[in-house]
Amino acid sequence: MAEENFDWMAAANKKAKGKRPEYFDDPEDERMLSILMAVVGEVSVLRERMDTVERLLEAKGSINRADIESYTPDKQAAYERGAMIREYIYRVMRGPHQMVQELEQSEPPVEEVSRELKEI
Amino acid sequence: MSTTPTEQKLDVAPPYNAVARHGVSPEPSHDEIARFDFLANFNKFLSGALGPGNKLAYDRRVLPAFLKEHGREPQDRFEIRRAMNKDPFHKFWSALKRNSMEMRQQNGRSMVLRQIDELNARARQFNEGRDTLELNPEIDVPRYQSAVDIHCMPGSYHGEELPGDVSAGANYDCGIFATTAGGLGALSDGGGQALVEWIKKERPGWEPRRVLDIGTTVGHNIVPLALAFPNTEFIAIDTAAPILRYAHARAQSLGATNITFIQANAEDLSRWDDGTFDWVQTTMFLHETSGKALPRIIAEGYRVLADGGLMFHLEQPEYSDAMPLYEQFIRDWDAFNNNEPFWSSMHALDMKTVMVEAGFDRAELFESGVRAVVDTDIFPEAATGDDEDHGRAAYWHAYGAWKNSDQMQHAAE
Ligand SMILES: C[S@@+](CC[C@H](N)C(=O)[O-])C[C@H]1O[C@@H](n2cnc3c(N)ncnc32)[C@H](O)[C@@H]1O
Numbered sequence: 001m002a003e004e005n006f007d008w009m010a011a012a013n014k015k016a017k018g019k020r021p022e023y024f025d026d027p028e029d030e031r032m033l034s035i036l037m038a039v040v041g042e043v044s045v046l047r048e049r050m051d052t053v054e055r056l057l058e059a060k061g062s063i064n065r066a067d068i069e070s071y072t073p074d075k076q077a078a079y080e081r082g083a084m085i086r087e088y089i090y091r092v093m094r095g096p097h098q099m100v101q102e103l104e105q106s107e108p109p110v111e112e113v114s115r116e117l118k119e120i
Numbered sequence: 121m122s123t124t125p126t127e128q129k130l131d132v133a134p135p136y137n138a139v140a141r142h143g144v145s146p147e148p149s150h151d152e153i154a155r156f157d158f159l160a161n162f163n164k165f166l167s168g169a170l171g172p173g174n175k176l177a178y179d180r181r182v183l184p185a186f187l188k189e190h191g192r193e194p195q196d197r198f199e200i201r202r203a204m205n206k207d208p209f210h211k212f213w214s215a216l217k218r219n220s221m222e223m224r225q226q227n228g229r230s231m232v233l234r235q236i237d238e239l240n241a242r243a244r245q246f247n248e249g250r251d252t253l254e255l256n257p258e259i260d261v262p263r264y265q266s267a268v269d270i271h272c273m274p275g276s277y278h279g280e281e282l283p284g285d286v287s288a289g290a291n292y293d294c295g296i297f298a299t300t301a302g303g304l305g306a307l308s309d310g311g312g313q314a315l316v317e318w319i320k321k322e323r324p325g326w327e328p329r330r331v332l333d334i335g336t337t338v339g340h341n342i343v344p345l346a347l348a349f350p351n352t353e354f355i356a357i358d359t360a361a362p363i364l365r366y367a368h369a370r371a372q373s374l375g376a377t378n379i380t381f382i383q384a385n386a387e388d389l390s391r392w393d394d395g396t397f398d399w400v401q402t403t404m405f406l407h408e409t410s411g412k413a414l415p416r417i418i419a420e421g422y423r424v425l426a427d428g429g430l431m432f433h434l435e436q437p438e439y440s441d442a443m444p445l446y447e448q449f450i451r452d453w454d455a456f457n458n459n460e461p462f463w464s465s466m467h468a469l470d471m472k473t474v475m476v477e478a479g480f481d482r483a484e485l486f487e488s489g490v491r492a493v494v495d496t497d498i499f500p501e502a503a504t505g506d507d508e509d510h511g512r513a514a515y516w517h518a519y520g521a522w523k524n525s526d527q528m529q530h531a532a533e
Contacts, residue, residue, distance in 0.1 A: 011281055012230035016222075018268030018459045023215035030215070037219040041158050041227075048154035069150050072137045075498075082132025085161045093165060096216065099209050100173035103180055 040092055044085055051081055131168070131500075133160035133301040138498045139294075140306035143373025144242050144366060146232045146290050155227040159220060159298035166217050167509035177209040178446055197439070197448040197464075201456070204449065214457055221272050221299070221458055228295035229274065232287050243286045246369035253368040255361050256383045262359060264410035268459045277337065277360035289338045289366020296340075303492060303514035304340070305499050307374075310492025310514050311403050311434060312341035316348040317493055318518075319430075328352050328398035332424065334386040334417065335405035339367040339379065341434075342403075346376040354379040355397075357386060386417045395426040403434040404516070407466040414466065415474050422478040427524040431475070434490060436510075437517040439467045454511040463511075471519045480521045488518040 024030055052071045056063045073081055090097065136148065136156040148156075182203050186194055194200045204210045232239065247253050261278045269276045273292065281287050296308045304310040319326070327349060333342040336356035346354045356379050358364050368381040384391070400421040406414055418431075425431055439448040448467075455463035472485050492502055492514030502514035 006236075006282065008233035008236065009230065011233050012226055014229070014274035016225065016269035016272040016274045016459060017276070018272070018461075021214070021218065021457055023211045023218070033215055034219055034222070037216070037223065041155060041162075041223055044158035045151050045154040048157060049150060052150060071150065073135060078135040078137070079130075079132065081135065081157070082161060083130050085157055086130060086132050086165070089158075089162055089165045090169070093170075096170055096173075096209075096212055099212070100170060100176065103173055103176035103209060106180060 043092075044088055047084065047088060048081060051084060131164065133157070133164055134498050134500070136160070136297055138302070138306060139297055139308075142307070142370050143246060144239060144286065144290065144369045146235055146239060146294050148231055148294070152227070152231040155223075156295070156298045159224055159227065160301040162220055163299060163509065164301045166213070166220060168503075168507045170213055170216070171507070171509070173209050174204070174213060174450060175446065177207045178204060182207050182210075194445060197445050197452055200445055200449040201452065214453070217453070218272075218457055224295045224298045225272055225274055225291070227298070228291040229287070231294060232290040233281060236281060236285060236287055239287070239290055240282070240285050243365050243369040246372040247365055250368070250372070252372070252377065252380045253364065254380065254382045255364065257361070259359055259383050259385055262385065262387075262410075262413065264408070264413060264462060265359060268461055270408055270459055271454070272459050277358070277363045280362050284365070286362055286366040286369070288360065288362040289364075289370075292363070293338050293340075293366070293370070300512050300514060301509075302499050303494070303502050303512075305492060305494030307340070307343075309340045309344050310494045310499075311490070311516065312344035313493035314490045315341065315401075315403075315432070315434075316344050318488070318490060319345075320348075328429070330355065330397045331399040332357070332389075332392075332397045332401070332421070334400070334402045334421065335408070336367060336381070337363055339371050339376075339381070340403075342379060343371050343374055343376045346371070346379045347374070350378060352378065355382060356380070357382045357384040359383065359385050386420060387413050389420040389424050392424045394423050395429075396424045398426055398429040399432065400425045400429070401432040401434075404436075406433060406435055407460060407463045409466070410462055411465060414469070415477060418474055418478040422475075422480065422523070425523050429523050430520060431480070431523065432518060432520045433471070434516045434518050435471075436467060436513075438469065438471060451510045458511070460511075475519065475521055480523065481526065484521045484523065484525055486518075486520050488520065490516045490518050 022030060049068065052068050053063070055077060056067050056071060060067070136153045178200070186203050194203065265276060265278065275281070275288060277288055277292070279288055293308065296304060305313065330353045331345065331349075333354065333356040336342055336358050339356055342354060342356050346352070356367065358367070358381070361383055364381045364383055371379050371381070409417060421431060436451065437443070439451070451467065452464050454460045472482065475485055476482050494501070503509070
């Protein structure tokens with residue numbers, strides 16, 4: 001038996017041994033991004049749960065929690081839910097996604113365009 | 121012509137529901153499934169939609185700046201890494217990816233640890249009193265396993281949350297779905313399935329007497345072989361007890377009762393006589409050893425391999441001189457960002473030379489590409505090329521050799 005004091009929630013958060021690389025100039029940003037990404041993940045979880053509830057209600061009219069826990073999407077529903085998650089990811093990741101487009105286009109600063117328009 | 125949104129088939133990850141259950145699978149709640157669904161699709165996004173940005177950043181600004189500053193091309197992947205680590209896009213991409221890895225661990229551990237008593241009890245049912253599981257507490261954890269927690273897996277393979285527990289195995293087993301976006305198939309055994317297909321084509325009708333799997337972890341890639349060769353005796357070794365408890369229970373529940381799991385260090389196989397095995401293999405293992413341990417393991421493997429027997433190693437591709445430095449750099453991401461401290465040196469090794477030094481004749485060696493075999497109705501085929509998730513793609517490089525096959529053939533003639 002797990003002992004009384006085995007706190008699995010705390011244990012789940014155990015840090016992996018090995019110095020964590022720093023990606024940002026300010027260490028606070030590392031923490032902020034980790035919180036933000038956890039929330040991004042949890043919002044996706046909520047959406048998927050809502051989708052389960054909606055599908056079950058549509059099919060059965062009334063449901064209980066056990067129905068939600070045991071719900072297994074069929075192939076079509078699984079695909080639709082995958083597409084829903086994908087759409088969600090593209091929406092929240094717009095910033096980094098646009099960084100890729102920016103790299104593709106290598107655009108001049110708008111200030112430069114502004115100077116140009118003044119002259120034409 | 122492009123298709124309209126309604127007729128398009130989007131590239132989405134399969135749902136975690138599609139993962140097959142066995143006797144010691146953690147039971148996921150609705151939301152735990154949803155967490156892995158998110159991560160699987162997020163990883164696809166990181167490699168597919170954002171990944172190409174790294175190369176763009178390199179070509180468009182990092183390389184030109186490097187050329188300007190140094191007046192020459194970068195000499196190796198390390199110089200590229202140091203330059204790329206200052207690039208805002210690569211930094212942000214790396215931070216996202218690191219978070220995805222950390223979330224995978226947290227999500228897997230929270231699912232496993234909340235049901236740890238139940239999992240340990242189920243494992244005991246499969247393990248207690250069986251002579252197919254041999255744990256040897258005197259086996260030390262090698263330094264290359266304890267220096268850092270490999271792939272950011274808290275507690276690594278050998279860590280125990282409670283005495284006698286299997287959580288390390290259960291966490292490893294459940295989360296590999298998320299990091300590979302389902303690319304390894306329903307039982308995460310696409311590599312082992314591919315081995316079965318490969319050998320049946322390569323040597324139709326051949327049946328090895330005894331097979332050794334080194335660094336088996338939870339036995340993902342040995343169980344398919346054991347099921348395909350039910351009359352063969354399989355020995356699967358690992359240094360980590362928690363992993364082996366889980367592996368044994370998992371294999372038993374899947375009907376692979378012809379595998380004996382033994383806690384042993386592959387650097388010392390002295391308990392087995394020369395020529396004991398017809399097949400000695402490692403799968404995705406060698407990159408987690410060390411500079412001195414790797415050749416020792418290959419040499420020991422050579423010694424216990426019988427004449428006419430097969431040595432086989434599956435790994436990510438090696439960094440040959442022909443591989444562009446940028447590709448070497450991006451393949452190295454896990455080494456420094458996902459706690460794989462031997463990864464970079466291992467992939468720069470010339471495995472063929474290591475195998476020759478262990479005793480093989482150069483002419484006996486072969487190489488081959490191996491793609492995970494999965495049920496493609498549900499699971500994706502491994503993406504290679506621009507979309508590849510380097511380090512995790514379910515497409516491997518095989519280094520193999522048939523020991524003294526030339527002599528055997530001459531003797532038969
Ligand atoms: C990346 S995993 C291997 C994955 C596994 N072969 C598969 O295909 O799923 C590496 C494993 O090797 C084990 N290991 C590391 N060094 C070892 C050694 N010297 N002898 C035996 N096992 C070792 C670790 O405990 C860990 O379980």
